[in-house]
Amino acid sequence: MATLAEEYLETDAGKVQLFRGGDGQPLLYLHSAAGEAVNPTAEQLADNFAVVAPVFPGFGESEGIDRIEDMEDATxxxxxxxxxxxxDSVPVVGLSLGGWMAAELATRYPERVSKMVLVNPVGLYIDGQPVKEIFGRTPAELAEDMFADQSHPMAQMMHMLSEFRGDVGQQIEVPMELVLPIWKSMSATAKLGWDPYLHNPKLRKRLHRVSAPTLVIHGAQDTLAPKAISEAYAADIPDARLVDVDGGAHLVTLEKPDEVAALIREFVS
Known part of the structure; x- marks a missing residue:
């Protein structure tokens, strides 16, 4: 399995951290609010594609969140x-928040996206089936929605972080290198999805503008983003289809990388 090497790129927003690996056809991976630019699915895809996984401003070491106010700025x-x-035109894979970003790009500038894969995307509001709240919840509570298998190492870390208490007698020492990325990720996500919450009310009526063949992947055990959102993307994008991945929740690219990478590889190739 290929590895993704860290690089930095100067942009209008400032210096952006990105990870790149593999050879062949370029493929752009847009991470979720979890900030998982490096993940086993992207690494597997680098066996077949020249994968570029940028870290969005405000996440990781990327600068420029002060210049981003909304999803239009993100686009x-x-x-x-x-x-x-x-x-000029590139296949784009986006997980959750990254899927929303990919859809915004493909509706506004369809010529820049040759194929699109939306994995458990947010960005749409379905009446009675909103995305579950992520702000103000404990890491352990989020882990229950993010992972079908709570023994996953990242789920275990999130449960460990939730054991921290303000009572000095119950405190455990949590390394700042674990806490700071979560705080930064949530702060950056809030700039894009606080109000309206994790959606653009205008996006759904624009989806007909997407010209790229689109694959929508839904983690069958995802309890954060309702399947109805994935179904709406698949229904309203002209050339789109929906597939389920069993045994994966919201962060299905971390839980089921073999299955997700295989689907993307077959679709993009």
Missing amino acids: FHHLDLLDRLGF
């Missing part, structure tokens, strides 16, 4: 990235 940031990477 222009990704256009700038594509230009600086030399990608």
